[in-house]
Amino acid sequence: MFVDSHCHINFPELAERREELLAAMAENRVSHALCVSVNLPEWPSVIAMAESAPNLFASVGVHPDYEDVDEPTVEGLVELARHPKVIAIGETGLDYYRLEGDLEWQRERFRVHIRAAKQTGLPLIIHTRSASDDTIRILREEGADMVGGVMHCFTESWQVAQAAMELGFYISFSGIVTFKKAEELKEVAKLVPLERMLIETDSPYLAPMPFRGKTNQPAWVRHVGEHIADLRGIPVAEVAEATTANFFKLFARAQAAA
Template sequence: MFVDSHCHLDFPELAKNLPDILSGMAQNQVTHALVVSVNLPNWPGLMELVAPHPHLYASVGVHPDYEDTPEPSVQELADMAQSPKVVAIGETGLDYFRLAEPLEWQRERFRTHIRASRQSGLPLIIHTRSASADTLRIMKEEGADEFGGVMHCFTESWEVAQAAMEMNFYISLSGIVTFKKAEDLHELAKKLPLDRLLIETDSPYLAPVPHRGKMNNPANVIHVAEKIADLRGVPVADIATHSTNNFFNLFNKINR
């Protein structure tokens, strides 16, 4: 079986087709999905979406790309994280690709989420783009290793992956690993320890080959696993088993 460790089923383009998406997940043996929060105004709707479904779970947090949105406090995040359905803090992190300095607000928001992780006892979901040095620095300064987490949709170097793993983090690979030109990521996928591997879709984005260019959904996480298995020369069942076990080990608030 497979698990999608990061998706956005509450986004309108997916939410309106939820019954078909859930059916597709079942057909591809995708048993669970983590629906990841990007801001607080939309979080009640996210929670309403996952509530009726025992195999859908949620996080709470504010994405670093969301500039004009209410800022969370540590206590607010920790309080929201008490819901039985919330199993992680995030997605959080740093993204210097789309936004320009001054970005101290983004770094302070990241610190807030790490502190909320430590207060709530839940792992972090970290997004980093064009900001790996500052991301790792703040993780170290704030003690992100206490409850660990996942570096989601990972596209950074092997050295960044090693530094994150040393801080009790998993590495999650998305549909990007199926792209022909993602050669550096292919090499990373070959040597990543299987006890640190997660797989995800980040849907509705980044649909893997053979669906590239189309709207993504959690059923497609099987193609991520298949590509990693092909790169490593192992049965896809090995990737399914390890990534699924890792998911439940990390997000241990879920009753498997």
């Protein structure tokens, strides 16, 4: 069985297809999926999706790309995280690719999430783009190794992966790893130990080959796992077994709720 460790099936284009998505997951041997929060106004739809099926979970957090929103507080995140279906804090992190100017607000928001994770004991879901040095630095400064987490939709170098794993983080690969031009990322996928690896779809984005360009869905995480198995020259069952076990090890609350 596979697990989709990161998706956004509360987004309208997927939420209206919930029954179809769940059926496709079952057909493709995808047992569970984590519906990830990107902002607080939409968080009710995230938790409602998680409550709608026993094999769906939720996180709580505000994505670094969201400007001009009410800033999350440690206390607010901790309160929302009391819900038994919430198994992680995030997604959070830094993104210097889409935004310019003084981004100190983004770094402070990141710190708030790390502090909330430490209070709740829940792991972090990290988004980083064009900001790996600051991301690793802040994780270290805030003691994020106390809770660990996952570097979601990983596209960085092997050196960044090593630094994250030293802090207790897992490395999660999305459909990007199946893209023909992702040569460097494919090499990273060969090097990351199976015991530190997760797989995801980031639905509705980043559909893997052979579905690139289509609306992604959790069922297609299987193709990510199959591609990594091909890259490493190992049976796909090894990737499925390891990444599923890693999911429930990292997200311990999911094990209790599953």
